[in-house]
Amino acid sequence: MNQKNFEVVIIGGSYSGLSAAMSLGRSLRQVLVIDSGLPCNRQTPHSHNFITHDGETPAAISAKARLQVGSYKTVHFYEGLAIEAVKKQNGFEIKTESGELFTSKKLLFATGVKDLFPKIKGFEECWGISVLHCPYCHGYEVKNEKTAIVANGEMGFEYAKLISNWTKNLQLCTNGKSQLNSEQTQILKNHGISILEEEIVSFEHTSAYISNIVFKNGEKIPVKAVYSRPAFEQHCPLPQILGCVISEQGFIKVDFVHKTTVPGIYASGDATTQMRSVALAVSSGSVAGAAINKELIDEDF
Template identity: 50%
Template sequence: MANEQAYDVLIIGGSNAGLSAAMLLGRSLRRVLVIDAGKPCNQQTPHSHGFLTRDGETPAAISAIAREQVSHYPTVEFWADTAISATQVRNGFTVTTAGGASVSARKLLLTTGIADIMPDLTGFAECWGISVLHCPYCHGYEVHSQPLGVLANGETGYELATLIQHWTGKLTLYTNGSSTLTEAQRQTMEQLHIPIVETPVAALEHNAGQLTALRFTDGTRAHPTAIFARVPFQHHTDIASQLGCAMTKNNLIQATEFGETNVPGLFAAGDTTNPFRQVGIAIANGSKAAAWINRELITEDLQQRLQLAVR
């Protein structure tokens, strides 16, 4: 099913970065279509922090307010669907969705975010975003000065532990097996009074995602209020690779400050381009990308008008 409407901009992903871009483009009188599958990575997180005027609000509430406000702009449309493929054509891009639709636009903006890959550890996924935390700037204040843990090993464990110790003097590093820290890193942990527990973790015991205990394979337990951890991720879609996007060494889409990728006309913003994963940063990314997209559209339209005038 082909959509006869040709859009100025097609945005794939309707969370913070996508909605921010859609608002600015709507205010720029651009015809915009937002395709969103409704699977934000923070959907399990009970509260979002650090975003001015909405500190402590749920991510779902922030998105609902944003979408309602963006919907006031008549040139912005929304589809509840999943984009599965894209091709670059003469005048832009054509995208196909899981629902069988095909739609074209002059510019394409990827704000698809990422999907976290949970480890095979009982209780971890249920606690993720609630009491198993990834970002102290998002959640550290709520658990500061309490018994906390870092569940990681090697360089990641060391980096996280030295970061989290700023929020609490009651921190333990759980390496979930034999430590791979260097001797120098071990000495730093000792100087910071951060114990290292190497016993493998069997499960995270919890009550509705709120951690009650770390249970180890030897039957013993520890009782941190929360733990910090990092997990691998994957992209929700391979459209970036389909179109030949360059990726960073951390498997994020390589984009400029204004969202430009190495593919002309293709932009990216939000969590799919940077590791910060904060609402405010995603919104800023979306706005900057939208402004640059609109600038390109204005330049292209002006060049076309001048060429026609010469004829």
């Protein structure tokens, strides 16, 4: 790639980054999308709750999006990892793992988050396939099935309430001593949701489709699906290095048009919200792209 200077560099080329690139490309902006090719849902077999794409594979949606975005001649792609970003007088300088340097007036992070899986054998292999995070994305496909939730405390209680909309055949596994209070415990019991406090050792599965939860005491319970929200960290450390404020929940803090707390830097997609879905990532990228274009217009007019 001969071109080194851009109006906008987008770090992260999945749904949110591509959506922002389309907004900016259609706004006649010179845009570079830097992507390392590791979307968080890469092993999920089907994407749901996104009209016109319901049931498609995440990879198919991304491939179609990239093809469409690539038709705009002002949008360029670089396959690689951004490892450094520095604020300059007139914008930013970004360095890749292979040593390439690019500059831009504005910077958008659409870098997502990295899930930190618990030490449960089989958890990672089943993630996104039969171990699920979002009932709106996957709940319909396992409706009324024997289901477990792996969570504790307030999250466990609220998660159990939520998932009970899709199935009444439900158990809450706290993976250790329950941190629910007595009122929460009674409410769940009144709704037929049992609480299992034994430590989990593994998930038995066939080709990532879970069949049993195995506990430390040797007991097993058969399940068809597990819901869990594992801990996470920002997939890319650069926003924090540049001074962007990270919320107590671990997300990049942005306003309603996805501006971060650092002038000239925007963020969109999973890195900014607990509402993780393809549809919402696309929406946030579109908003961020339009906001960046408007800021460039205001500065030049």
